Amino acid sequence: MSSHNDQQDIWPEQPPSRKEMSRRQFLTYTLGGATAFMGAGTILPMVRFVVDPILHKKGAGDFIKVAEISKITEEPQEFTFELKQKDGWYDSTATLTAWIRKDAKGDIYALSPICKHLGCTVGWNNNKAHPDEYHCPCHGARYTKLGKNLEVAPKPLDQYKTKFDNGWVLLGDIVPNTVASEEA
Amino acid sequence: MFKNIYNWIDERLDVTPIWRDVADHEVPEHVNPAHHFSAFVYCFGGLTFFITVIQILSGMFLTMYYVPDIINAYASVEYLQSSVAFGQIVRGMHHWGASLVIVMMFLHTMRVFFTGSYKAPREMNWVVGMLIFFVMLGLGLTGYLLPWDNKAYFATKVTLEIANSVPVMGPVLKELMQGGTIVGAETLTRFFALHVFFLPAVLLSLLVGHFIMIRRQGISGPL
Ligand code: HEM
Ligand code: FES
Numbered sequence: 248m249s250s251h252n253d254q255q256d257i258w259p260e261q262p263p264s265r266k267e268m269s270r271r272q273f274l275t276y277t278l279g280g281a282t283a284f285m286g287a288g289t290i291l292p293m294v295r296f297v298v299d300p301i302l303h304k305k306g307a308g309d310f311i312k313v314a315e316i317s318k319i320t321e322e323p324q325e326f327t328f329e330l331k332q333k334d335g336w337y338d339s340t341a342t343l344t345a346w347i348r349k350d351a352k353g354d355i356y357a358l359s360p361i362c363k364h365l366g367c368t369v370g371w372n373n374n375k376a377h378p379d380e381y382h383c384p385c386h387g388a389r390y391t392k393l394g395k396n397l398e399v400a401p402k403p404l405d406q407y408k409t410k411f412d413n414g415w416v417l418l419g420d421i422v423p424n425t426v427a428s429e430e431a
Numbered sequence: 432m433f434k435n436i437y438n439w440i441d442e443r444l445d446v447t448p449i450w451r452d453v454a455d456h457e458v459p460e461h462v463n464p465a466h467h468f469s470a471f472v473y474c475f476g477g478l479t480f481f482i483t484v485i486q487i488l489s490g491m492f493l494t495m496y497y498v499p500d501i502i503n504a505y506a507s508v509e510y511l512q513s514s515v516a517f518g519q520i521v522r523g524m525h526h527w528g529a530s531l532v533i534v535m536m537f538l539h540t541m542r543v544f545f546t547g548s549y550k551a552p553r554e555m556n557w558v559v560g561m562l563i564f565f566v567m568l569g570l571g572l573t574g575y576l577l578p579w580d581n582k583a584y585f586a587t588k589v590t591l592e593i594a595n596s597v598p599v600m601g602p603v604l605k606e607l608m609q610g611g612t613i614v615g616a617e618t619l620t621r622f623f624a625l626h627v628f629f630l631p632a633v634l635l636s637l638l639v640g641h642f643i644m645i646r647r648q649g650i651s652g653p654l
Contacts, residue, residue, distance in 0.1 A: 300611040301603060335616035337501065366592035367585070385589070 310417035323348040357407040363400040364388045395427035403427035461653035475539035482532040489525040499623035504579035548651035556644040573626040
């Protein structure tokens with residue numbers, strides 16, 4: 248060790264450069280790598296575990312017989328129907344509601360009563376101050392017959408996909424409103 | 432007897448400086464309600480902590496009966512409240528404490544604000560305090576679903592719609608919190624885990640930071 252200074256006298260310019268990694272660097276890399284590996288091995292399974300539900304494939308929903316076409320009027324009517332669903336380890340049935348009516352041309356459409364403000368349930372003609380509108384009791388959102396948002400809510404009421412078969416209205420997935428824009 | 436036990440331990444571990452450091456400090460006159468009654472506003476931080484301790488204790492005991500499952504949750508809460516001795520009290524402590532802790536925290540925040548105690552060098556403690564505030568809101572929101580009654584279910588639907596309205600991230604955030612596409616069995620277990628493990632752990636670490644900073648920086652001076 249004491250010869251260290253002497254060596255500087257022998258090679259005054261540059262000590263011969265050594266390409267090898269220093270002991271310290273080697274330890275930093277191996278210990279750092281091992282720590283990163285163990286850390287990732289601990290965390291990754293848990294991350295994949297917690298995000299699993301959002302990675303499940305969502306199949307397109309089935310269409311379900313909801314109402315007879317002959318019963319649909321120009322005044323919106325409330326219909327409920329049941330949908331089989333998987334809820335984790337349970338099979339359950341959800342009860343869904345649709346407000347169905349036909350317009351002057353006879354076209355039938357079904358609105359979802361989930362308020363587009365924050366998801367309460369709207370009703371038809373349930374606010375005396377604003378007749379013939381959908382009204383949400385939570386924060387006072389209002390919508391027209393076609394679901395167009397008048398107040399509070401940022402978007403029109405969603406619609407159900409519809410199909411017609413043998414005199415029945417069938418409803419499918421909930422999709423963004425397409426009819427409200429017809430109203431100027 | 433207790434003195435002897437204490438001395439025996441103290442001789443070996445020298446614990447006196449530890450608790451002196453934590454607890455043996457004079458209360459400055461301007462924060463002591465015995466000197467100026469209006470100084471009671473300085474109690475709200477301690478009251479917030481007191482109620483937090485009640486929440487954690489009562490919550491731990493509630494989990495001895497509570498089951499986070501959509502079929503059994505409601506029945507287990509009903510049972511612990513109406514059939515278990517003092518169940519009404521213990522659930523009541525947790526139920527009312529959850530609101531009271533928010534009130535106390537709010538009053539504490541007002542005190543800090545109006546005494547200007549958030550100013551240098553205490554800015555970081557204001558930030559930690561705000562984080563505590565959000566964790567508390569999280570505890571309230573996740574706890575609210577647990578009884579799995581109609582109010583719980585629909586309040587959670589609305590909460591998740593709020594998450595959904597976050598720009599860009601919203602829908603993914605909602606589904607992640609929901610644990611799927613509906614508010615159901617997996618939402619309840621998720622909220623339960625957050626409520627009793629994750630958020631209390633975060634809360635306690637933030638509180639430790641909050642208190643260490645108070646010790647380091649002292650209570651702010653009189654107005
Ligand atoms: C400051 C912290 C906490 C707050 C603000 C809080 C808030 C709440 C709220 C609002 C409820 C619904 C109560 C009701 O509807 O009656 C609840 C329920 C519950 N909490 Fe907490 N909680 C906290 C800490 C904890 C901790 C640490 C645990 C467990 C270790 C816990 C376990 C429970 C359980 C098992 C329930 C369901 C029983 C019931 O609804 O009465 N809580 N909590
Ligand atoms: S949820 Fe309908 S108005 Fe807010």
